[in-house]
Amino acid sequence: MNKKLIALITVVLFTFFNCISTHVEEVVPGKSIPRGKAPSLKILGVVTTSDKWIEFNGKPGRIVLTAIEGEVTDGTGKTVKRISIPLNEVKRVWLRKPRGFGSGVLLPIVGVFGFIAALGIIALAAADPFCPFIYSFDGNAYTLDAEPFAGAIGPGFKRTEWKVLSSLAEVNRQYRLMAINEVDAADYIDHLQLLAVDHPRGVIVVPGISGAVHTVTDPAAPLKAYDPDGKDLLPFVVNNDEVYWQADDEGQETAGAVESKTELIFEFPRPKGAAEAKVIFKGCNSFWGAGVLKRRLAMYGKNAAAVLEEIKNQGPAFFAIKDMLAAEEALSLQLRVETTDGWKTMGSIAGGSPLAPGTLVYPVDLSGVTGDILRIKLTPPAASWMIDYIAVDYSRDLPVKVAALQAVHSKLLAARDDCYLKLSPMGASVLLIFNSPPRCPGMERTIILETGGYYDIHPDSIAQPRQ
Numbered sequence: 001m002n003k004k005l006i007a008l009i010t011v012v013l014f015t016f017f018n019c020i021s022t023h024v025e026e027v028v029p030g031k032s033i034p035r036g037k038a039p040s041l042k043i044l045g046v047v048t049t050s051d052k053w054i055e056f057n058g059k060p061g062r063i064v065l066t067a068i069e070g071e072v073t074d075g076t077g078k079t080v081k082r083i084s085i086p087l088n089e090v091k092r093v094w095l096r097k098p099r100g101f102g103s104g105v106l107l108p109i110v111g112v113f114g115f116i117a118a119l120g121i122i123a124l125a126a127a128d129p130f131c132p133f134i135y136s137f138d139g140n141a142y143t144l145d146a147e148p149f150a151g152a153i154g155p156g157f158k159r160t161e162w163k164v165l166s167s168l169a170e171v172n173r174q175y176r177l178m179a180i181n182e183v184d185a186a187d188y189i190d191h192l193q194l195l196a197v198d199h200p201r202g203v204i205v206v207p208g209i210s211g212a213v214h215t216v217t218d219p220a221a222p223l224k225a226y227d228p229d230g231k232d233l234l235p236f237v238v239n240n241d242e243v244y245w246q247a248d249d250e251g252q253e254t255a256g257a258v259e260s261k262t263e264l265i266f267e268f269p270r271p272k273g274a275a276e277a278k279v280i281f282k283g284c285n286s287f288w289g290a291g292v293l294k295r296r297l298a299m300y301g302k303n304a305a306a307v308l309e310e311i312k313n314q315g316p317a318f319f320a321i322k323d324m325l326a327a328e329e330a331l332s333l334q335l336r337v338e339t340t341d342g343w344k345t346m347g348s349i350a351g352g353s354p355l356a357p358g359t360l361v362y363p364v365d366l367s368g369v370t371g372d373i374l375r376i377k378l379t380p381p382a383a384s385w386m387i388d389y390i391a392v393d394y395s396r397d398l399p400v401k402v403a404a405l406q407a408v409h410s411k412l413l414a415a416r417d418d419c420y421l422k423l424s425p426m427g428a429s430v431l432l433i434f435n436s437p438p439r440c441p442g443m444e445r446t447i448i449l450e451t452g453g454y455y456d457i458h459p460d461s462i463a464q465p466r467q
């Protein structure tokens with residue numbers, strides 16, 4: 001029986017389940033991904049060490065001896081130029097990872113140590129506690145589009161996230177998602193719905209950290225952005241282009257370097273009298289950041305299983321880990337604004353998966369700010385965060401029409417009621433289908449994924465501490 005058929009049977013089965021109290025329903029697992037087996041990969045593009053994005057829009061790239069070779073067209077699809085990039089000049093890669101359904105799945109893999117290491121990141125991503133993977137169907141292929149609940153290890157860390165699904169397309173008046181557990185953990189999804197936002201053309205729709213739908217009409221780039229050494233961060237953060245700021249690679253493999261904080265300052269223009277602003281931020285945890293939790297848990301050695309149980313039951317270990325994550329800003333960053341009374345924390349910026357990072361809006365109160373410059377400070381643990389884009393918008397939110405879409409045949413996901421869809425073991429998947437409402441005439445549509453849940457890590461998946 002193929003995986004697609006199993007998934008379809010699964011969604012049909014959901015219609016027969018009703019939830020009265022806390023309740024978990026197993027999902028029929030699809031075909032498991034063999035552990036340790038390297039997937040077949042095609043290289044879609046690279047970011048070079050000089051932070052130049054090169055897309056292989058001709059034939060995909062491949063490794064030839066010590067370089068990546070690929071084809072680049074001039075945009076008309078006719079003129080093809082072969083490009084060879086030495087491996088030591090490659091910073092990140094985008095890969096295509098074929099799967100057993102659709103015509104293939106695009107999986108962006110963001111690496112930090114060049115291509116050889118990036119290949120290893122496939123295994124690293126599969127081993128780290130980030131899940132579930134949400135794939136969007138665009139009519140031809142399923143593309144990885146979201147990876148919610150990063151760091152939500154246990155019900156005490158359960159949270160809801162919002163993310164624009166950029167790869168989702170309406171096909172035959174429907175939207176289709178595939179949720180897959182691709183790691184050695186159990187995913188618990190409480191609710192999942194789509195917000196179909198019809199909005200004026202040319203306006204960018206971005207969700208807020210708590211699910212408010214914001215419009216961005218006039219984003220202002222930072223005038224200056226710098227680290228404690230005065231390094232200019234503007235080339236990294238001005239454009240939303242997959243070119244990320246990240247602390248220098250050297251020494252990242254040591255735990256101390258991962259957790260030592262740096263200080264980043266961003267200066268924006270402030271219109272006279274502006275009392276509030278929308279900070280637009282796209283960033284995520286790096287792969288090193290993704291491994292922080294796992295390394296922490298691995299330090300418990302043989303007691304890791306007991307500690308995981310304590311986290312699950314919200315015992316002392318739960319609060320210790322929670323406090324540690326907050327103090328180290330491991331999974332969320334304090335958003336500080338310079339006021340007449342000094343730096344004040346005005347919000348908390350969410351981290352997340354490096355595989356499918358999202359953009360969020362953070363409204364900030366500027367009533368304590370004077371002058372024509374707005375200064376924002378972030379203090380990320382240096383090696384465990386990546387920042388693609390930061391901007392500020394002072395416009396008022398425009399009226400939009402929001403329709404909440406429930407998955408057909410999946411009652412478990414309809415409400416936040418502690419009735420969970422459980423994706424386990426590794427390889428379990430479910431196809432989710434949503435009917436598309438008619439569009440408002442003359443308007444554009446943006447689809448936002450809203451989903452809440454958590455996951456459990458299997459004690460066996462925690463590696464022994466590094467010596």
Ligand SMILES: [Ca+2]
Nearest residue numbers: 190412415419
């Ligand atoms: Ca539910």
Ligand SMILES: [Ca+2]
Nearest residue numbers: 236239243388
């Ligand atoms: Ca960028």
